[in-house]
Amino acid sequence: MIHGEKIGLRARHESDVPVLHSELYDDVATRSRADSRPWRPIPPSSGHSPFAVTGPSDEAACFSVVELESQELVGEALLWRIDTHNRTAHIGIALRPAFRGRGLAVDVLHTLCEYGFAVRGLQRLQIDTLTDNTPMLAAATRVGFTREGTLRRSAWVYGAYADEAILGLLANDWTPRR
Numbered sequence: 001m002i003h004g005e006k007i008g009l010r011a012r013h014e015s016d017v018p019v020l021h022s023e024l025y026d027d028v029a030t031r032s033r034a035d036s037r038p039w040r041p042i043p044p045s046s047g048h049s050p051f052a053v054t055g056p057s058d059e060a061a062c063f064s065v066v067e068l069e070s071q072e073l074v075g076e077a078l079l080w081r082i083d084t085h086n087r088t089a090h091i092g093i094a095l096r097p098a099f100r101g102r103g104l105a106v107d108v109l110h111t112l113c114e115y116g117f118a119v120r121g122l123q124r125l126q127i128d129t130l131t132d133n134t135p136m137l138a139a140a141t142r143v144g145f146t147r148e149g150t151l152r153r154s155a156w157v158y159g160a161y162a163d164e165a166i167l168g169l170l171a172n173d174w175t176p177r178r
Contacts, residue, residue, distance in 0.1 A: 001066075002063075002111055002114065002115055002119075003068065003111070004068075004107040004108065004110055004111035005107050005110075005177070006067065006068060006069075006103075006104060006107050007065050007066065007067060007068060007074060007104055007107050007108055007111065008065070008066050008068050008111075009063035009064075009065060009077055009108075009111055009112070009115065010063060010064055010066060011063070011064070012051065012053050012062055012063070012064045012076075013053070013064065014053055016051065016064045016073055017044055017045075017049055017051045017052060017053065018044045018045070019073055019096070020049075020051040020064075020073070020075070020076055020094075020096075021042075021044035021049045021050075021051050022044065023096045023097060024051070024075065024076065024094045024096065025039075025042070025044075025049065025050060025051065028158075029158055032157055032158045033130055033133070033157050033158070033162075034092075034094055035050070036155060036156075051076065058082065058084060059080070059081065059082050060078060060079065060080045060081075060082060061078060061079045061082065061115070061120075062076065062077075062078045063076065063077045063078060063112075064076060065077050065093070065095070065104075065108055067099075067104075073096070074095055074096060074099045074104060074108075075093065075094050075095035075096050075099060075108075076092075076093070076094050077091075077092070077093045077094075077108050077111075077112055078091070078092045078093075079091060079092075079112065079115070079116055079120070079122075079125075080092055082120070082122075086123075086124075087121065087122045087123040087124065088122060088123065088124040088125070088126065089116055089120070089122055089124075089125055089126070090125070090126050090127070090128060091109065091112055091116075091125055091126065091127050093105060093108050093109065093112070093136075095108075100135070101135070105135060105136065105139035106139045106142050106143060109139055109140060109143040109145075110143055110177055112125075113125060113143060113144075113169065113174055114176060114177075117171045117174050117176075118176065122171065123170060123171045123172075124168060124169070124170050124171070125145075125168070125169050126166065126167065126168050126169075127140050127145060127165075127166075127167040127168075128151075128164055128165070128166055128167075129164065129165055129167070130155060130157065130162050130163070130164060130165070131150060131162070131163040131164065131165045132162070133165075137165060137167075140167045141167075143169070144169050144173060144174060144175060145167040145168060145169045146167060146168055146169070146173075147165055147166070147167050148166045148167060148168050149165075149166045150163050150164065150165055150166070151163065151164040151165075151166065
């Protein structure tokens with residue numbers, strides 16, 4: 001487990017899948033804001049859930065986020081589209097509704113940056129989020145990410161196009177907490 005201040009990133013457990021699937025996938029309106037792929041009805045036990053436990057991958061590192069004090073499941077965090085040649089990756093996080101608005105996203109982002117930069121030796125991390133995702137934009141800015149641009153009308157979100165913000169953080173600009 002990789003420890004933040006309030007959260008830890010650990011391997012996904014089979015028991016996490018139904019909880020994450022129910023709270024983060026089956027909420028169609030929210031999921032369509034977080035994933036560029038169209039929502040489809042998928043049973044959590046089918047093995048096709050986006051939260052299904054899989055083997056190690058060079059292209060992604062998927063974590064379950066747990067609160068350190070209670071060990072309660074908070075959500076998911078991942079590095080995806082890991083490019084080992086260019087040493088870059090994208091960041092994604094999703095917190096269960098009961099854990100939103102508590103400042104945990106900043107701790108999750110800090111901890112993912114530690115994993116990406118210190119453990120994986122990456123040189124750039126990127127966040128792609130909708131421009132109206134104020135909580136993510138604020139958390140990313142607090143961690144040190146710089147807004148690099150806007151992709152106009154690039155995301156199809158529940159019946160309408162939306163703009164996406166691109167934020168980046170370089171290893172040289174990252175400030176470890178410890």
